[in-house]
Amino acid sequence: MNVGFIADAIPIYGRAIIVTLRIAVLGILFSLVIGVICGLVAYCKMKAVDKLTRGYIELSRNTPLVIQLFFLYYGLPKLGVMLSNEACAVIGLSFLGGSYMAESLRGGLEAVSKVQVELGLSIGLDTFQLIRFVVFPQAMAVAVPALGANCVFLIKETSVLSIIALRDLMSVTKELIGMYYNTTESLLLLVVCYLLILLPVSFGLTFLERRVRYAEFGV
Amino acid sequence: MTAQKRDVILDIKGLRKSYGDKIVLNGVDICVERGEAVVIIGPSGCGKTTLLRCVNGLETHQGGTITIDGREAGSKNFDWILVRQKVGMVFQSYDLFPHMTVLENILLGPLRAQKRTREEASGQAIRLLERVGLADRVNDFPRQLSGGQRQRIAIVRALCMNPDIMLFDEVTASLDPEMVREVLDVILGVARQGMTMMIVTHEMGFARVAADKVIFMEGGVIAEEGPAKEFFTLPKTERARRFLNTFYFE
Ligand SMILES: Nc1ncnc2c1ncn2[C@@H]1O[C@H](COP(=O)(O)OP(=O)(O)O)[C@@H](O)[C@H]1O
Ligand SMILES: [Mg+2]
Numbered sequence: 001m002n003v004g005f006i007a008d009a010i011p012i013y014g015r016a017i018i019v020t021l022r023i024a025v026l027g028i029l030f031s032l033v034i035g036v037i038c039g040l041v042a043y044c045k046m047k048a049v050d051k052l053t054r055g056y057i058e059l060s061r062n063t064p065l066v067i068q069l070f071f072l073y074y075g076l077p078k079l080g081v082m083l084s085n086e087a088c089a090v091i092g093l094s095f096l097g098g099s100y101m102a103e104s105l106r107g108g109l110e111a112v113s114k115v116q117v118e119l120g121l122s123i124g125l126d127t128f129q130l131i132r133f134v135v136f137p138q139a140m141a142v143a144v145p146a147l148g149a150n151c152v153f154l155i156k157e158t159s160v161l162s163i164i165a166l167r168d169l170m171s172v173t174k175e176l177i178g179m180y181y182n183t184t185e186s187l188l189l190l191v192v193c194y195l196l197i198l199l200p201v202s203f204g205l206t207f208l209e210r211r212v213r214y215a216e217f218g219v
Numbered sequence: 220m221t222a223q224k225r226d227v228i229l230d231i232k233g234l235r236k237s238y239g240d241k242i243v244l245n246g247v248d249i250c251v252e253r254g255e256a257v258v259i260i261g262p263s264g265c266g267k268t269t270l271l272r273c274v275n276g277l278e279t280h281q282g283g284t285i286t287i288d289g290r291e292a293g294s295k296n297f298d299w300i301l302v303r304q305k306v307g308m309v310f311q312s313y314d315l316f317p318h319m320t321v322l323e324n325i326l327l328g329p330l331r332a333q334k335r336t337r338e339e340a341s342g343q344a345i346r347l348l349e350r351v352g353l354a355d356r357v358n359d360f361p362r363q364l365s366g367g368q369r370q371r372i373a374i375v376r377a378l379c380m381n382p383d384i385m386l387f388d389e390v391t392a393s394l395d396p397e398m399v400r401e402v403l404d405v406i407l408g409v410a411r412q413g414m415t416m417m418i419v420t421h422e423m424g425f426a427r428v429a430a431d432k433v434i435f436m437e438g439g440v441i442a443e444e445g446p447a448k449e450f451f452t453l454p455k456t457e458r459a460r461r462f463l464n465t466f467y468f469e
Contacts, residue, residue, distance in 0.1 A: 115310070115312055115314050116314065116316065118277055118310070119310070119314055119315075119316065120316075120327075121276075121277065121303065122275055122277070122303055122307075122308040122310075122377075123303065123304070123327060123328030123332055123376065123377070123380060124300055124301065124302075124303040124304030124328055124332035124333070124380070125300075125327070125328070125331060125332050126300050126332075129331050129332065133327060133331060134316060134327075137318045138317070138318055141318065
């Protein structure tokens with residue numbers, strides 16, 4: 001084990017962690033936004049838009065992220081759309097995550113009983129108020145574990161971002177191995193970095209789930 | 220008979236409702252005046268719940284008219300969202316919003332639907348809670364309450380919207396027997412204060428004291444109706460007599 005190498009490499013990994021984190025956070029945020037929109041469209045059975053979001057969800061779930069990234073980074077410029085590699089990464093991750101979030105949220109929305117909807121209607125709430133104050137909070141409580149699992153999944157998916165020349169954890173590792181042949185040390189640092197990101201996230205989610213389950217009211 | 224104008228809050232004429240081929244309401248006429256308590260009884264499946272659900276627009280009807288406060292459902296300036304704010308409904312399942320405290324449950328309609336101020340509405344909510352003996356539970360969550368307590372909160376939730384009429388659909392039918400009384404007492408209190416009500420119930424003792432008028436339904440039509448005293452002491456139809464007899468042991 002080359003301790004000197006590890007010490008020298010830590011700042012490089014530090015910068016790469018920030019890149020990976022930035023993309024993961026943005027990707028997760030946009031995924032949630034897309035998920036909420038598509039989930040609500042499915043729940044409200046908005047006819048015209050529903051076909052569109054269904055199509056998106058099928059497309060997104062049934063193509064690998066690598067291929068989505070290839071298309072964004074190498075395909076789009078041929079059509080005249082140039083995006084930075086970080087933008088591609090965020091868009092690719094959101095495109096993938098959006099459908100997963102949508103499906104999880106739809107599960108939560110559909111778990112809210114019809115009685116709750118009728119109660120809301122019976123006190124004169126309009127559709128927007130009904131969703132905002134009655135349906136959505138209860139759906140979120142049900143969906144939190146699945147949404148959390150999606151977050152972990154998306155963070156893990158960032159490991160394929162190196163194919164579009166992003167200086168994230170994976171590509172830094174490949175680079176160092178290529179230059180110095182310190183394979184063991186480099187991979188060890190990579191694993192440690194991902195653990196550093198994912199362990200707190202997992203603990204946070206467990207805590208959140210417990211909170212939500214406690215608030216999960218039940219009869 | 221005086222020529223005095225009747226103050227009709229709810230006027231149902233020739234109401235028809237079917238699910239697919241199954242006719243559930245087959246021409247129902249009911250007129251409810253302000254301050255009147257109308258009790259609807261009848262065998263299970265005769266359409267009582269469906270009738271109430273039509274009155275606050277949870278079901279659509281296929282024929283006849285429903286006129287609430289002078290406006291006919293489906294007509295131009297009729298809006299169910301506004302009408303429901305004036306038609307309180309309490310369901311058989313004693314459900315509250317599980318993610319909200321008692322106070323939030325009660326205030327959701329007044330604050331969001333009616334856009335009243337929190338100060339004014341919560342004042343009224345507390346007064347109503349005191350009346351049903353649950354003022355100390357304002358900050359509890361529904362899961363901490365018994366069925367009877369929840370149903371009393373559900374009644375307060377509807378009352379806090381200052382409705383013109385209240386609809387009660389077998390509100391004690393799912394409760395444990397020892398909790399039935401506390402809920403019926405609350406409804407009786409509300410009736411005594413002059414609230415206009417349409418009550419579906421199988422509690423005949425309660426119906427007898429709460430009702431001004433009794434409507435006996437069977438098979439989607441009104442089989443008999445009349446003042447409560449007359450109906451319970453001397454029902455006119457054989458069917459009503461037989462139905463009432465099922466509640467007594469000889
Ligand atoms: N959503 C529905 N779909 C089909 N049939 C229904 C539905 N709701 C009620 N019914 C039928 O309508 C009839 C009247 O039901 P309901 O109004 O609940 O009766 P009640 O409240 O008097 O017991 C019953 O035969 C019931 O099976
Ligand atoms: Mg019923």
